[in-house]
Amino acid sequence: MTLEHFLPADDIRTLFSTSMSRMYQQEVPQYGTLMQLVAEINEQTLASEPSLQQQLDSNGELERLSLERHGAIRVGTAAELSTLRRVFAIMGMHPVSYYDLSEAGVPVHSTAFRPVDDASLRRNPFRIFTSLLRLELIEEDDLRARAAEILSQRNIFTDRALQLIAQAEVQGGLTAKQAHEFVAEVLETFRWHQHATVDIATYHTLQDAHRLIADVVCFRGPHINHLTPRTLDIDTVQLRMPTVNINPKAVIEGPPRRRCPILLRQTSFTALEEEIHFAGEQADSHTARFGEIEQRGMALTPKGRALYDELLTRSRQAPAQTDNETHQRLLTSAFADFPDDELSLRTQELGYFRYNLTEAGRQQAKLGGAPGELETLIKAGLVQATPITYEDFLPVSAAGIFQSNLGGGGHQAYAQNANQAAFEQALGCPVIDEFTLYAKLQDDSAQQVLQALVTGIN
Ligand code: OOG
Numbered sequence: 001m002t003l004e005h006f007l008p009a010d011d012i013r014t015l016f017s018t019s020m021s022r023m024y025q026q027e028v029p030q031y032g033t034l035m036q037l038v039a040e041i042n043e044q045t046l047a048s049e050p051s052l053q054q055q056l057d058s059n060g061e062l063e064r065l066s067l068e069r070h071g072a073i074r075v076g077t078a079a080e081l082s083t084l085r086r087v088f089a090i091m092g093m094h095p096v097s098y099y100d101l102s103e104a105g106v107p108v109h110s111t112a113f114r115p116v117d118d119a120s121l122r123r124n125p126f127r128i129f130t131s132l133l134r135l136e137l138i139e140e141d142d143l144r145a146r147a148a149e150i151l152s153q154r155n156i157f158t159d160r161a162l163q164l165i166a167q168a169e170v171q172g173g174l175t176a177k178q179a180h181e182f183v184a185e186v187l188e189t190f191r192w193h194q195h196a197t198v199d200i201a202t203y204h205t206l207q208d209a210h211r212l213i214a215d216v217v218c219f220r221g222p223h224i225n226h227l228t229p230r231t232l233d234i235d236t237v238q239l240r241m242p243t244v245n246i247n248p249k250a251v252i253e254g255p256p257r258r259r260c261p262i263l264l265r266q267t268s269f270t271a272l273e274e275e276i277h278f279a280g281e282q283a284d285s286h287t288a289r290f291g292e293i294e295q296r297g298m299a300l301t302p303k304g305r306a307l308y309d310e311l312l313t314r315s316r317q318a319p320a321q322t323d324n325e326t327h328q329r330l331l332t333s334a335f336a337d338f339p340d341d342e343l344s345l346r347t348q349e350l351g352y353f354r355y356n357l358t359e360a361g362r363q364q365a366k367l368g369g370a371p372g373e374l375e376t377l378i379k380a381g382l383v384q385a386t387p388i389t390y391e392d393f394l395p396v397s398a399a400g401i402f403q404s405n406l407g408g409g410g411h412q413a414y415a416q417n418a419n420q421a422a423f424e425q426a427l428g429c430p431v432i433d434e435f436t437l438y439a440k441l442q443d444d445s446a447q448q449v450l451q452a453l454v455t456g457i458n
């Protein structure tokens with residue numbers, strides 16, 4: 001079998017994300033309503049900002065605008081996580097970054113499976129935020145052992161999915177027919193199950209330890225707990241959610257609204273209370289599933305990220321706000337020290353940029369011999385710099401999303417620290433460092449324009 005008989009990994013990912021969206025809209029109709037609202041507000045934003053429309057159009061982003069950018073799942077064991085790594089690899093999604101949520105009182109650590117190269121991100125940037133339960137953070141020995149035992153008895157993948165994963169690895173890909181079957185089988189893993197695998201007493205005991213533990217342990221598999229389309233105006237969606245009978249979480253997570261958007265802003269609607277059935281036909285309700293939206297800005301360098309973390313921490317020293325307007329006002333004043341123009345962000349090395357030739361630059365490249373200093377070339381109008389979009393997640397924001405959707409009160413921070421080594425051992429490989437990816441994108445683009453202008457290649 002030769003390579004060209006295989007469906008590209010990017011296409012398998014698209015097949016997967018669209019199938020998942022269809023399934024989730026059927027399962028959670030409110031999510032379909034949120035998607036409609038997002039699409040409507042995106043349209044209005046584009047109509048009032050022709051330059052934005054033009055920019056998205058020239059990047060080929062208009063068509064996929066309101067499609068999902070990410071989803072999230074929570075798994076219980078190392079074996080589940082490592083098999084998921086193999087599943088996602090077949091779709092061109094690889095584990096980037098390590099997130100420790102224990103500090104925020106959520107007993108998990110996480111990564112995001114996502115496409116890593118530029119071309120694949122452009123085709124379909126869909127990613128899955130994947131959390132692994134940290135059973136070692138459950139204090140009571142009996143409860144920890146019981147949870148581990150329940151988890152050891154489940155198999156979250158269908159037999160056929162496991163066969164196809166192995167086949168894809170041996171062949172080096174999947175044919176279109178196999179890929180369709182693979183996606184359908186894998187979807188089963190993320191389906192919602194109304195019937196818990198435990199009795200109601202066990203459910204309540206686990207839930208008392210932490211609501212997240214019950215969510216991971218008591219079901220047949222890691223149901224997709226939310227999907228997240230991209231909005232061009234998160235503040236307006238937040239305001240308008242109640243008009244379509246959707247109850248948004250109290251505040252938008254992440255940085256404030258800015259002229260030059262940075263990192264990631266997110267909000268969600270609070271999780272549904274859904275009836276579930278236990279062994280012995282007793283019923284109760286469970287909150288797990290919700291809908292989220294995101295608006296992405298520029299990726300920050302380690303220096304920029306340190307400044308972001310510092311200002312965010314400063315803003316969080318004030319008592320938590322329950323109304324978004326006040327929260328945003330306080331954030332905006334805390335972020336007054338974060339430069340908000342592209343030139344400062346670039347020259348102070350706070351954000352990552354991609355370098356391209358301008359039209360004049362392309363003319364010059366035919367001749368070669370331009371000076372080899374990037375700044376000089378930019379000033380001469382031969383090169384332009386545009387921000388690189390942030391493709392990852394923010395642990396403080398993620399914790400806020402977790403908290404508001406688990407229902408019940410918050411939880412104290414766990415005493416244990418981040419343990420990336422244990423996570424990577426469970427995963428079966430190291431996670432990729434996000435900064436390395438952005439720096440390479442920036443450096444490669446700089447290298448290319450310099451080479452074209454100085455030596456005249458192109
Ligand atoms: C994941 C929450 C984190 C995000 O967008 O930051 C997340 C979860 O609730 O399982 O999805």
Ligand code: NI
Nearest residue numbers: 072129228292
């Ligand atoms: Ni999310």
